[in-house]
Amino acid sequence: MPGKIIVTHIFPDLDAIASIWLLRRFDPDWEDAGLEFVPAGKTFQGQPADSDPGIVHVDTGLGRFDHHQTNDRTCAAKLVFNYLKQEKKISPKQEAALVRLVELVTQADRFEDFFWEKPADDRYELFLQYLLDNLKLSGKLNDKELVYQGCLLLDAVLFGLNQKIKAEEAIKQGIKFNCYLGRSLGVESEILFDIKLAHKLGYALVVRKEVEKGFVAIKTQPRPELDLTKVYQALKEADKNADWFFHPSRHIISNGSRHNRQTKPSCLSLTEIINLITQIN
Numbered sequence: 572m573p574g575k576i577i578v579t580h581i582f583p584d585l586d587a588i589a590s591i592w593l594l595r596r597f598d599p600d601w602e603d604a605g606l607e608f609v610p611a612g613k614t615f616q617g618q619p620a621d622s623d624p625g626i627v628h629v630d631t632g633l634g635r636f637d638h639h640q641t642n643d644r645t646c647a648a649k650l651v652f653n654y655l656k657q658e659k660k661i662s663p664k665q666e667a668a669l670v671r672l673v674e675l676v677t678q679a680d681r682f683e684d685f686f687w688e689k690p691a692d693d694r695y696e697l698f699l700q701y702l703l704d705n706l707k708l709s710g711k712l713n714d715k716e717l718v719y720q721g722c723l724l725l726d727a728v729l730f731g732l733n734q735k736i737k738a739e740e741a742i743k744q745g746i747k748f749n750c751y752l753g754r755s756l757g758v759e760s761e762i763l764f765d766i767k768l769a770h771k772l773g774y775a776l777v778v779r780k781e782v783e784k785g786f787v788a789i790k791t792q793p794r795p796e797l798d799l800t801k802v803y804q805a806l807k808e809a810d811k812n813a814d815w816f817f818h819p820s821r822h823i824i825s826n827g828s829r830h831n832r833q834t835k836p837s838c839l840s841l842t843e844i845i846n847l848i849t850q851i852n
Contacts, residue, residue: 575604580611580631581714582707585700586680588721589648589673590629590636595722597660601627608714612639646680649673668732672725699724731764738765742772746841750848752776752797757845766790778844785836786827787813787844799824801851806837809847813837 577594579587594601604627607615612631614620620634621627629636630647636654638645652673655661661669677683679700684690695701703721706712712720742765745758753775758765759782769777770792776799779788789806791797803817803824814834816825827834839847 574625575601576607576615576626577601577604578607578609578615578626578628578631579718580613581608583608583630583714583718583721584680584707585703585721586646586648586676587630588703588718589676589725590651591718592722592725593648593651593655593669594627594629596726597655597665598658606715606718644677644681646677648676648680665729665733667736668729671732672728675728699728734762734764735768738762738768741765742769745769746845748845748849750776751801751851752791752799755845755848757841759841776848778841778848780841780844781827784827785838786834787824787837787839788826789824789844791822793820793822797822802848805847805851806839806844809843810837810839813839 577591579591583591591606595604596602609615609631612633614628614632614634615626618626620632620637627636628634629651631637633640636647636650638647638650652661652669656666679698684695684698684700687695696705699721702724703717706720707717738760741758741760741762742756745756748755748757754773755776755778756769756774757778757780758769759780761781761783766777766779766788770790774792775794775797776789776791781787789799789802791799798821799817800821803815806813806824806826807815812835813826815837816823818824826837837844
């Protein structure tokens with residue numbers, strides 16, 4: 572039997588899995604803890620929750636990391652997160668993203684997605700809590716496999732939220748301008764997320780210049796009327812030596828990307844590209 576054990580209920584849900592993930596990911600004392608599963612509400616070998624310092628119960632057992640004994644707006648993952656913060660296990664670098672992640676887990680656990688826009692829409696079937704539920708109910712994974720799969724996916728969510736926060740900062744510091752396609756933005760950034768996020772925030776056209784590699788990406792919202800043909804023609808004229816790819820959708824111009832690094836980057840600066848675009852009628 573492993574030295575430390577994390578206990579949760581059989582058929583673990585997102586809240587239970589997130590609680591385990593938080594402990595194993597951010598508390599070195601529990602990084603290698605084994606897993607045990609009990610019927611919901613029960614404890615490991617009938618022992619009172621929190622009676623053994625080497626055993627921790629999450630989302631079951633009515634202990635410090637269970638929430639079923641209260642009507643507070645909380646969940647097991649939130650209780651674990653608050654403990655980790657209190658014990659200074661969470662670095663400032665990760666805290667902002669974890670606050671958002673734990674809030675999403677709380678909403679999912681309390682069925683607050685009932686209040687989301689079009690809550691019965693099929694798109695929500697791709698959301699993490701439903702994917703885990705479907706893996707569980709379909710019998711594709713056992714309890715332990717489900718936890719491991721969920722922890723891997725939560726790593727991905729944490730990475731994405733950290734990237735989103737960086738993208739938000741890049742957008743805040745970007746150059747706002749107007750052009751023939753409408754409200755636009757220029758950013759110097761290496762972050763993949765910033766262009767799509769900027770489009771969702773209302774920018775019709777976004778220019779990103781990667782400072783380190785010199786690559787350029789110009790994209791519009793996927794609206795039929797937003798056509799980058801004039802921009803593409805102007806860029807080919809202004810920088811004939813650079814490799815420019817114009818997507819058939821007419822919404823994307825790329826000069827190098829993670830899909831094709833064997834590209835000659837543009838010598839045009841972000842300011843020069845913005846000036847070129849603003850002169851187009």
